[in-house]
Amino acid sequence: MANASNRVQFEQCLLASGLVTEEQLEEARVTLNPLDPDGPSITGRELADQLIESGLLNAWQVQQLFEGRTRFTLGPYRIVDSIGQGGMGQVFKARHSLMERIVAVKVLPLAKSTPDAIDSFIHEIEALASLQHPRLVKALDAGYDGNVYYLVTEYVPGIDLRKMVRRDGPLSMYAAADIIFQVAEGLEYAHQAGFIHRDIKPANVLVTPENEAKLLDLGLAGPLEDAANKDPRFGKVCGTADYLSPEHIREPWTPMPAWDIYSLGCTLYYAVTGKVPFPGGSTPEKARAHCELRPLDPRRLNQQLSDAFVELMADMMAKDASERIGSAAEVMWQLSPWTKRPLPPEIEARLAASLPVLPPGEDNPSDPDAIEPQAAPPSIPTEHDRDSTARPRMHPLILFALLPAIAVTIAMSLWSLVKWLW
Numbered sequence: 001m002a003n004a005s006n007r008v009q010f011e012q013c014l015l016a017s018g019l020v021t022e023e024q025l026e027e028a029r030v031t032l033n034p035l036d037p038d039g040p041s042i043t044g045r046e047l048a049d050q051l052i053e054s055g056l057l058n059a060w061q062v063q064q065l066f067e068g069r070t071r072f073t074l075g076p077y078r079i080v081d082s083i084g085q086g087g088m089g090q091v092f093k094a095r096h097s098l099m100e101r102i103v104a105v106k107v108l109p110l111a112k113s114t115p116d117a118i119d120s121f122i123h124e125i126e127a128l129a130s131l132q133h134p135r136l137v138k139a140l141d142a143g144y145d146g147n148v149y150y151l152v153t154e155y156v157p158g159i160d161l162r163k164m165v166r167r168d169g170p171l172s173m174y175a176a177a178d179i180i181f182q183v184a185e186g187l188e189y190a191h192q193a194g195f196i197h198r199d200i201k202p203a204n205v206l207v208t209p210e211n212e213a214k215l216l217d218l219g220l221a222g223p224l225e226d227a228a229n230k231d232p233r234f235g236k237v238c239g240t241a242d243y244l245s246p247e248h249i250r251e252p253w254t255p256m257p258a259w260d261i262y263s264l265g266c267t268l269y270y271a272v273t274g275k276v277p278f279p280g281g282s283t284p285e286k287a288r289a290h291c292e293l294r295p296l297d298p299r300r301l302n303q304q305l306s307d308a309f310v311e312l313m314a315d316m317m318a319k320d321a322s323e324r325i326g327s328a329a330e331v332m333w334q335l336s337p338w339t340k341r342p343l344p345p346e347i348e349a350r351l352a353a354s355l356p357v358l359p360p361g362e363d364n365p366s367d368p369d370a371i372e373p374q375a376a377p378p379s380i381p382t383e384h385d386r387d388s389t390a391r392p393r394m395h396p397l398i399l400f401a402l403l404p405a406i407a408v409t410i411a412m413s414l415w416s417l418v419k420w421l422w
Contacts, residue, residue: 007044009068016070020056028054073097074150075143077105089121093155103140104156108149118149125151131193135186137206137216156214161267162202165274170302173309176271177338179205180264182213184335187264188328188347191257198255200263201243202270241283242276243267246291247321258321261331265316272309273301277317291319309338 014020028050029037044066051057057065060082061072072079077094083104084091089112094105108121128139128151141152161179165171171179183205190197197204197215204217245262247254269277277295278286298313299305312334318324325331329347336343343351 007042007047010044010048010065013065013068013070014051017065017072019061019065019072020051024051024054024056028056073145074105074107074148075145077103077150077152079105094152102155104137104153106151106153110147113147113149121149121151127195128153131190131195133186133189135182135214136190137214153216156206156208156216158206158208160203161205161207161213161271164207165202165271170274171271173272173305174338175211176268177309177335178211178341179207179213179271180268181332181335181339181341183215183267184264184328184331185344185347186215187260188332191260191328196255196257197260197263198248199240199243200260200267201240202267205267241286242278244287244290245321246319249287249291256321257327258324261316261324261326261328262318262321264328264331265313268313268316269295269298272305273298275301 011025014025015022025047026037028047029042031054032042032046032050033039048057048062048066052059052062058081061080064072074094076097078097079092079094081093082090083093089106089108092105092107094103095101096103108117125139125142128137129142132138137156138154139151140154143150143152159167183200187197187200199217200215204215206214206216208214243263243266245259247256248259248262266277269275275296278289278293281289295317298310315323315325315334316331325334329351332343332347333351342348
């Protein structure tokens with residue numbers, strides 16, 4: 001009787017949800033028991049598994065139905081799956097009921113719908129609406145259904161950088177540089193538009209199967225300069241403890257792009273080592289470490305990293321913001337030897353006016369399948385460069401072979417001179 005009761009409740013929720021029709025449900029019953037499709041021998045779980053196998057439901061929908069949930073819509077969007085948990089709410093995969101477009105929908109849970117949370121959620125919607133760039137997840141729509149706020153963005157198939165590293169292990173410096181280069185491009189656009197992200201971390205970097213990267217979750221994004229004190233989080237420490245910059249911790253009332261550069265450096269550190277810069281400890285202990293301690297040399301966790309690459313990470317994670325790489329555009333410029341992606345023309349022009357030389361190439365890549373370093377115009381020559389570009393010298397063996405002829409010529413010249421004098 002328990003199985004029959006379980007099945008009846010499942011079928012009631014299933015039909016109320018509109019996820020399947022009565023005809024599709026009956027077809028599933030017949031497949032399981034052609035002789036007695038309405039009999040008590042079929043359990044609710046067997047019916048659910050059959051609907052999953054036929055492609056009418058997925059595991060997440062089945063779980064929701066067994067928990068008694070029947071509503072799978074928000075405005076014109078039908079929720080089809082769960083993507084994950086964002087910083088301010090749950091994120092779902094959905095389909096527009098008319099346009100059939102697949103999107104991502106972030107929902108502010110009712111349990112978190114305090115006035116401050118609602119203000120912050122609206123702030124994220126406004127931030128995303130004003131930022132349109134290929135390296136930033138695009139906002140498409142927003143709405144309010146009953147007492148639920150939601151934000152609709154483009155759906156990006158793929159995996160976030162954190163899950164990628166946990167699944168595949170640390171990335172090579174070429175693969176990591178390629179991803180961070182793209183993130184820096186989106187970050188530079190946001191900075192130029194007057195926003196800082198404040199929550200740069202691997203979980204907020206989406207990577208598609210084609211290795212295209214996008215930065216997401218602008219829920220903590222804040223304005224710069226004069227508009228900063230209008231931000232609802234002004235003067236508060238925001239973000240994730242493993243990626244906070246020292247000045248963000250010490251002076252949260254002075255937002256600056258350097259905060260994001262430091263966090264991006266920590267993200268690069270994680271990508272090539274599989275570890276955060278300061279693992280373990282409480283949030284206050286992590287904050288102190290960011291302000292006072294140096295992270296473990298990444299070469300001890302990934303021996304394939306070159307000295308030049310480690311130096312670049314150190315420049316991104318400098319404790320003093322004045323000693324840190326100055327912009328996301330310069331991060332791209334510094335990463336260019338490890339990626340084939342060219343600098344966008346507008347960024348290249350901006351850098352040409354402010355940076356005297358281009359970064360050095362990678363001398364000896366250890367990965368034969370790695371991306372070849374991008375060719376760079378000549379930079380300021382070193383002593384070695386000056387020697388190698390000086391006038392060619394005569395090889396010692398050639399000089400040795402010519403000595404007898406030179407000696408004979410000199411002797412004959414001296415003999416002729418002596419005869420003339422006499």
